[in-house]
Amino acid sequence: MKRCKDWTISSLMFPTVILTGLLTMQGCVQITQEEFREANTGIGEDQIIAILQRTSLTGDNTEQAFIDCITEKTARGRDGIDVMSNEEFIDTFYPWFEPRIAPTSVKDLEDISHNDKIKNRMESLGIRYLVWIDGSSTRINQNGSLQCAFATGGLPACFGFLSWRAESLYEAVIWDVERNISVGKLSAESKGMSFVPAVVIPIPFVARTQSSACSALADQIKEFIEGGLD
Amino acid sequence: MKNKAKIFNDWCVRATCITTVFILWGCSSGAHVVPSVSIPDPLIDPFPKTVGIYYPPELKEKVHEEERARQKYVVELGSNQKQVFDSSLGGLFEELVSLESATPEDAEVDGIFVPEIVGVILATPADTGQDYYEVQIRYRIELFDPNGDEIYYWVINAYGKVHRRDYGSVMERTSDALQQATENALRDASTQIIERFNPQSRPDVVSNWLSTSRNK
Numbered sequence: 001m002k003r004c005k006d007w008t009i010s011s012l013m014f015p016t017v018i019l020t021g022l023l024t025m026q027g028c029v030q031i032t033q034e035e036f037r038e039a040n041t042g043i044g045e046d047q048i049i050a051i052l053q054r055t056s057l058t059g060d061n062t063e064q065a066f067i068d069c070i071t072e073k074t075a076r077g078r079d080g081i082d083v084m085s086n087e088e089f090i091d092t093f094y095p096w097f098e099p100r101i102a103p104t105s106v107k108d109l110e111d112i113s114h115n116d117k118i119k120n121r122m123e124s125l126g127i128r129y130l131v132w133i134d135g136s137s138t139r140i141n142q143n144g145s146l147q148c149a150f151a152t153g154g155l156p157a158c159f160g161f162l163s164w165r166a167e168s169l170y171e172a173v174i175w176d177v178e179r180n181i182s183v184g185k186l187s188a189e190s191k192g193m194s195f196v197p198a199v200v201i202p203i204p205f206v207a208r209t210q211s212s213a214c215s216a217l218a219d220q221i222k223e224f225i226e227g228g229l230d
Numbered sequence: 231m232k233n234k235a236k237i238f239n240d241w242c243v244r245a246t247c248i249t250t251v252f253i254l255w256g257c258s259s260g261a262h263v264v265p266s267v268s269i270p271d272p273l274i275d276p277f278p279k280t281v282g283i284y285y286p287p288e289l290k291e292k293v294h295e296e297e298r299a300r301q302k303y304v305v306e307l308g309s310n311q312k313q314v315f316d317s318s319l320g321g322l323f324e325e326l327v328s329l330e331s332a333t334p335e336d337a338e339v340d341g342i343f344v345p346e347i348v349g350v351i352l353a354t355p356a357d358t359g360q361d362y363y364e365v366q367i368r369y370r371i372e373l374f375d376p377n378g379d380e381i382y383y384w385v386i387n388a389y390g391k392v393h394r395r396d397y398g399s400v401m402e403r404t405s406d407a408l409q410q411a412t413e414n415a416l417r418d419a420s421t422q423i424i425e426r427f428n429p430q431s432r433p434d435v436v437s438n439w440l441s442t443s444r445n446k
Contacts, residue, residue, distance in 0.1 A: 057389055060361075064396045094270040095421040099414075117273045137395070 029192040029212045033220055039176065039183040041228035047128040048082040049074075049225065050089040054134040054173075055099035062133055066170065066214055070133060073218035081222055084127065092125070093118060110180045127177055131221060135170030135187075137210045146198050158202045163195040168209040170217055174224065186224055188217040260301035261405040267310050267413040269420050272321035277427075277440055280325040282339040283315055284332040286346060294350040303352055305412055307367065311345070314416050318423035319343060333378045341381065341439065342374045348385075352408065355394045362391040363407040365415045371423070373436070381439050386422045390414025 043049070051074060053067045067086050075083040090097045096112055103109040109130070113119050146160040171187040192207025292308040320326045329337055332344050349368035355361060369386040390411045397407040425431055432440075 057391075061391070061393055063393045091270045093273055095272050095274075095424050098417065098421040100418060100421055101425055115273075117275070121273065136393075 029190055029207050029209055031212055031216050032189045033216055034187045035184065035220065035224065036186075037184040037224070037228065039179075039181055039228075041129075041174075041176070041183050041225050043081060043128055043225055044126075047126045048084055049129040049131055049221075050084040050127055051086060051131045051133060051221075052089060052097065052102075053086045054132045055102070057099055060136050062135055062170070063137065063210070066135075066137075066210060067133060069211070069214040070170075070218050070221075073215060074131075074221050077222075079222050079226060081225060084125070089127075092121065106175055106180055106182050109175060109177070113177075113180065122177055129183070129225060130175045130177060132173045132175070133170060133217075134173070135168070135213075137166060137168040137213075139164050139166050141165045146196060146202060148198075148202075151200075157200045158198040159200070161195065161197050163193065165191070165193055166207055166209045167191050168213040170213050172217055172221055174221075183228075184224060186217060186220045188213045188220065190216065260297070260303045261305075261408045263303075263305040263405055263409045263412055265305070265307070265310050265409050265412040265416060267313055267416040269313055269317035269417055271317065272424055274321055274424065276322060276324045279323045279340040279440070280327065280338065281319060281323045282327045282329040282334065282337050282342045283319060284329045284342060284344050285311060285315075286332075286344065289346055292347050294352075296352065299356075303408070305350065305352065305365070305408065307347065307350070307412070307416075310413075310416050311347075314420045315343070315345060315423070318420040322424060322427055332374070337376070339376060340443075342376070342378075343371060344374065345369055345371045354404065354408075361394050363394060363397070363404070363411045364389070364391040365408065365411040367412075367415050367419060369419060373439075375439070382433060382435050384423075384426055386419060386426070388415045388419035388422060390416070390418055 051067065051071045053062050053064070055061050071083050071085050074081055084092075095101065096115075096118060097103075103112060113122070142162070142164040144161045144163055146158055146162045148156055148158040151157040168190040169187070170189075171185060173185050174183050175181070176183045190209040190213040192209045192212075194205060194207045196202050196204045289311050290308045292306075292311070294303075294305040294307055296303050316326065327337065327339055329339075329342065332342060334342075346369065347367060348370050349366075351364075351366040351368075353362075353364040355363065358364070367388045369388065370383060371386065372383040373381045375381055391414065392407050392410045394407065397403045397410075427436070427440075429437070
């Protein structure tokens with residue numbers, strides 16, 4: 001009898017929280033990668049690359065979190081490449097790579113490289129490649145609903161089922177600063193289905209498409225730059 | 231053991247309630263933004279001129295306030311204006327002097343800049359249905375010769391935006407997002423000021439002023 005009395009929403013919390021932790025796992029993610037090479041590549045030991053966010057004042061911008069992720073993952077590992085972050089690069093070359101006036105083509109880069117101050121700084125820092133990242137993650141086909149309310153006793157409880165399809169599409173355009181040419185374009189597309197069933201506690205099964213695209217593109221960048229014989 | 235489970239259960243209940251309160255609070259609040267922009271020294275060759283700048287009190291103390299849908303938005307812009315103009319004009323000209331008046335009698339300068347903010351627009355994803363927090367600051371910047379005659383004026387629409395996803399997926403940090411968007415707009419203002427002195431962008435009257443030397 002006593003056991004029945006103790007069987008309240010409150011006493012369910014402990015196992016539910018543990019169960020949520022165990023069940024919060026990734027949904028399935030499918031990745032497609034493409035590579036278009038325009039020229040041979042290679043990087044010296046004293047050279048670095050800069051990973052830059054392609055920003056547009058009118059269109060969509062890549063999330064800062066993705067730029068941070070790809071910068072970190074490209075620099076990491078045994079095959080990691082020394083990377084200058086977007087923030088550090090645009091500060092070092094201010095104002096030439098600000099969103100409003102940043103070069104949008106290799107021709108534009110060549111034009112501003114005639115400025116000795118820019119050219120000398122690029123050389124002194126050993127910047128060999130500029131990697132422009134563009135793209136974003138979107139959530140499409142959201143279905144179902146999830147409603148949360150305060151149950152008896154003032155405890156919040158959620159009920160329902162929510163699902164959505166997430167798509168992350170990112171591309172990297174790589175410019176060789178030394179030769180003033182575009183050497184290639186890489187892309188990673190990641191798709192996945194996420195769902196959140198909720199009976200009192202919502203249990204999310206989230207497809208981490210952005211994180212998968214980040215890992216895939218970072219590996220591609222390293223392989224592309226180091227893999228093409230100069 | 232039963233005691234520990236009870237403590238844990240109580241803790242879970244409290245944590246859930248506190249989280250709910252925070253979610254509700256996050257939903258209902260506007261934003262109070264105090265930007266702190268950092269603009270590096272520009273990588274450009276300065277013009278061989280000494281110019282003055284007068285910061286009107288309305289600019290130095292500029293606070294933008296607006297209220298909509300029972301949410302109040304406050305952006306303190308004044309304290310960052312010195313950084314915007316010191317960086318841009320300080321990089322464009324060999325020497326930049328801060329003036330106490332727009333019409334000084336004894337200042338040895340080639341020209342005097344007087345900036346003002348004539349408009350501010352804030353937009354959140356809730357307003358636009360887009361994924362961005364946006365800030366637009368409209369400046370009017372006048373350039374006078376040492377006699378107080380206007381040489382030219384520029385109207386600059388400085389713009390900054392940030393992606394909502396970088397500021398939380400459940401509880402969006404509106405103040406943080408608007409702060410970064412404001413800082414991006416201030417940086418854009420500085421960039422545009424520099425860009426307006428580009429030989430392809432500047433008007434003839436400004437080119438003529440740049441090519442003349444001061445009568446001492």
